[in-house]
């Protein structure tokens with residue numbers, strides 16, 4: 001039987017593209033859990049779908065009892081801007097919820113006698129710069145550098161990276177179960193993601209996708225960061241490809257549990273220029289929000305993904321021209337021409 005993968009946050013921007021990819025690849029049976037019910041199109045890709053909260057330990061234990069889970073892809077999270085509006089809730093969902101999933105995956109590894117692979121999307125939000133000069137000097141950052149996040153979300157993601165490494169290497173190191181199978185935690189630090197299918201909510205890199213989707217719907221857009229604000233971005237198909245490639249990578253070749261990946265580094269102005277070229281007449285203005293600008297300014301200009309390239313063959317398929325010309329603009333035009341809201 002094909003192994004079962006549990007996807008949390010399946011109805012989100014990464015989740016929907018991942019469900020489509022797993023359905024196309026056909027190598028896994030998919031079980032999902034999300035706060036909101038999946039649309040029928042995506043439900044049809046799944047063995048079972050659960051509408052529920054990852055804080056509900058009883059629900060997670062019931063799912064683990066009904067399905068022999070061999071992989072967890074844990075996408076459910078409160079993103080950076082939403083997390084600053086409710087830091088306590090962000091900690092609860094992003095840390096306590098993740099700990100519930102790690103506990104369930106560890107118990108499953110002991111039952112199976114082999115490691116459950118646990119894929120965890122981390123973020124460039126784990127990095128922190130105190131000035132634009134420091135950010136510019138750092139340029140492309142490596143995984144171990146500048147891990148001083150300035151958001152609750154960034155703190156949550158950094159701590160959960162360490163939790164995952166602990167569960168993989170040291171869990172119960174002193175107990176009677178020290179030789180029991182431990183889970184196999186693997187994490188990717190995502191840049192800002194841009195999807196043609198969905199517009200993210202609650203993020204601070206959202207200015208990229210929001211600008212594009214607004215122009216495609218002939219809606220005016222007030223960008224909440226300065227024109228010069230620059231961070232790495234990635235086309236959603238590459239984000240899902242990196243997740244699947246890391247999932248399938250030979251554990252013996254992985255030299256670390258957390259990896260940078262990147263697609264292209266652009267400023268808000270450069271995105272606006274490409275949007276105006278694709279959608280002439282697009283009304284884009286810049287109304288910087290001080291707090292959200294400070295968050296984006298604290299994130300790196302670009303990331304060094306050489307370890308991912310060396311360990312598991314990572315290579316983005318979408319540099320900036322191809323991302324806009326072959327994926328984003330044609331797919332978004334098609335989406336809104338079909339009347340999708």
Ligand code: AKB
Pocket residue numbers: 079080081122123124125153190191192193202203204205206
């Ligand atoms: C956010 O903006 O919070 C996320 C991220 C960069 O991790 N999209």
